Amino acid sequence: MKTHIRRYVRVFLALMLGIVLLWLITRGQDIELIIREMRQANYLWVGLAMGCAILSHFIRAIRWNMLIGTMGYRTKAIETFYAVMTGYMANLALPRMGEVTRCITLSKSSKTPFNALAGTVLAERVFDLISLIIVGFLIILGQFAFLRSFMARVFWVPAFRTASENWLVFTAVILLAAALLAGGIFFIRKKARRSAEGDLFYRIKRQWRGFMHGFTSIRTMRGKGWFVLYTFLIWGLYFMTVYLCFFAIGATSHLTPLAGLTLLAVGSLGILAPVPGGIGTYHFVTIITLTELYGIASEPATSYAYITHANQIIVNLLAGTFSWVMLSVGTKITPTSKQ
Numbered sequence: 078m079k080t081h082i083r084r085y086v087r088v089f090l091a092l093m094l095g096i097v098l099l100w101l102i103t104r105g106q107d108i109e110l111i112i113r114e115m116r117q118a119n120y121l122w123v124g125l126a127m128g129c130a131i132l133s134h135f136i137r138a139i140r141w142n143m144l145i146g147t148m149g150y151r152t153k154a155i156e157t158f159y160a161v162m163t164g165y166m167a168n169l170a171l172p173r174m175g176e177v178t179r180c181i182t183l184s185k186s187s188k189t190p191f192n193a194l195a196g197t198v199l200a201e202r203v204f205d206l207i208s209l210i211i212v213g214f215l216i217i218l219g220q221f222a223f224l225r226s227f228m229a230r231v232f233w234v235p236a237f238r239t240a241s242e243n244w245l246v247f248t249a250v251i252l253l254a255a256a257l258l259a260g261g262i263f264f265i266r267k268k269a270r271r272s273a274e275g276d277l278f279y280r281i282k283r284q285w286r287g288f289m290h291g292f293t294s295i296r297t298m299r300g301k302g303w304f305v306l307y308t309f310l311i312w313g314l315y316f317m318t319v320y321l322c323f324f325a326i327g328a329t330s331h332l333t334p335l336a337g338l339t340l341l342a343v344g345s346l347g348i349l350a351p352v353p354g355g356i357g358t359y360h361f362v363t364i365i366t367l368t369e370l371y372g373i374a375s376e377p378a379t380s381y382a383y384i385t386h387a388n389q390i391i392v393n394l395l396a397g398t399f400s401w402v403m404l405s406v407g408t409k410i411t412p413t414s415k416q
Contacts, residue, residue: 098357102364106375114326114380122325123388126318130392133314134161140307144197145189147298152187159400160186166397169354169390176202186404208312212342219335316341322385328377329367336371344385359386 103111138158145152164179180194298304320337323329343366347359360382367378 096357098361102361103379106379110376111379111383114328114377115384118325118380118384120325122321122323123384126321126385127388127392129314129317129321130389131396133311133318134158134165134392134396136307136310136314137161140304140311141197141201143298143300143304143307144200145194148193148197150187150189150193152183152189156186156404157183159404162393162396162400163404164397165393166401169393169397172350172353182404204308208308209342209345212312212338216335216338216342220339312341315345318388319344319385322381322388325384326377326381328373329381332371332373339370340366348389354390355386 135154135158138161139154141161142152142154142157145157160179160183163182164175164177166175167178168175176195176198180191180198183189184191184194316334316337319341320334323332323337340363343362344359347362348355350358352358360379363382363385364375364378367373367381368375373381
């Protein structure tokens with residue numbers, strides 16, 4: 078009970094942080110202009126972006142099925158899609174709860190062991206991380222001179238100036254951070270070796286073993302080329318959900334595909350923040366990127382951030398609710414069979 082209360086308190090505090098961020102980034106702006114930009118937006122492009130989002134989630138379900146199949150279980154694409162969308166809906170309430178929710182949902186509907194599913198989800202996230210790193214590399218490669226000048230002006234010069242003026246404090250902070258990191262790794266490894274069944278470190282060790290099992294099973298996967306293609310399509314469609322929305326607002330319609338990749342990367346980091354639905358954090362990084370990096374006025378940048386974030390929320394909420402209903406009413410699903 079106390080654990081649940083602490084979790085809800087953390088979620089509430091994170092949500093409040095997101096709301097504070099929303100207030101900070103919109104204060105001083107012309108609210109009427111922001112609303113007018115949103116009303117005058119071309120929502121045909123937004124609708125196309127929503128279609129790309131749905132398609133990306135369905136392809137994600139197909140790719141997840143490939144990972145599940147490596148361990149000898151079979152699930153239908155439609156039931157996996159329902160589980161994926163239910164997980165995305167859960168993320169709107171509790172950050173990072175979606176991975177657990179979709180594993181529980183698919184485990185109940187297909188009789189596939191939860192630990193096996195958890196291992197595949199963790200392995201899937203590794204490939205998503207690799208994909209995000211590749212996107213970042215493409216961004217740097219395509220805009221190197223531009224980004225170098227921007228980073229030097231906004232980050233490195235002020236940071237080096239501060240470090241040189243307070244070198245003793247800066248050095249002490251670096252050394253303390255390194256010591257805490259090393260001590261934390263040593264403590265976790267020691268606790269994991271001596272953990273008893275049921276405690277936190279035992280669960281962490283079990284999940285790690287499940288992850289390694291799911292990750293190493295990729296080596297025996299049939300159709301590795303299809304897995305790579307599905308990954309490319311997923312991130313390509315993610316890119317389209319960002320890029321198509323550029324054309325919905327006049328002030329962003331001239332932005333290039335490289336700008337779309339940049340917004341995809343920073344927006345993904347905003348969504349990954351421990352705030353329900355990325356509220357506030359997504360808007361903050363998106364608006365800062367558009368205004369500081371690409372010179373877009375703050376009002377249309379804010380309108381773009383609200384439109385694209387609402388796009389994601391609506392897709393996850395509607396498709397997630399539909400998926401939850403379909404699973405709850407007992408959709409006819411062929412039971413999973415162990416090969």
